[in-house]
Amino acid sequence: MTVFRYKSPSKTHSKNGFDEGYALSLDQRLTDLVRSVVEELVKEGREPFRPGDVVGRLREQNQPMGTWEVRGALSRLEADGVIVLDPATAAWRMAQARSRKAG
Numbered sequence: 001m002t003v004f005r006y007k008s009p010s011k012t013h014s015k016n017g018f019d020e021g022y023a024l025s026l027d028q029r030l031t032d033l034v035r036s037v038v039e040e041l042v043k044e045g046r047e048p049f050r051p052g053d054v055v056g057r058l059r060e061q062n063q064p065m066g067t068w069e070v071r072g073a074l075s076r077l078e079a080d081g082v083i084v085l086d087p088a089t090a091a092w093r094m095a096q097a098r099s100r101k102a103g
Contacts (some may be wrong), residue, residue: 027076032067033058034073035082040095048091 037057041049051070058065074092077083083092 027072030069030086031073031076033063034065034070035077037061038077038083038092042094048086048089048093050091 021100034054034101037054038049041053041057046053049065051074054070055065055067058070074083074085078085078092081095084095085092
């Protein structure tokens with residue numbers, strides 16, 4: 001599984017030992033987790049995928065999330081141009097490289 005790590009550009013730490021400067025929202029952390037699971041599923045050839053596929057994989061990894069939390073993360077990934085929804089099948093796919101937003 002891909003783990004997204006966020007590091008402070010400075011070597012300074014606060015009194016409690018946490019890096020200062022990068023406060024990552026819970027939504028962003030959950031979205032990053034869902035993205036890593038989606039990438040795993042696609043590598044395994046499980047595309048298109050549905051929220052239930054992601055929920056099941058997270059449960060297998062002992063990191064359960066609710067279906068609506070996963071659905072919200074998928075919507076954020078869609079807004080970022082990472083994945084696209086096929087409205088006819090209600091299944092998601094990775095976006096084509098050329099249609100992904102730069103960032």
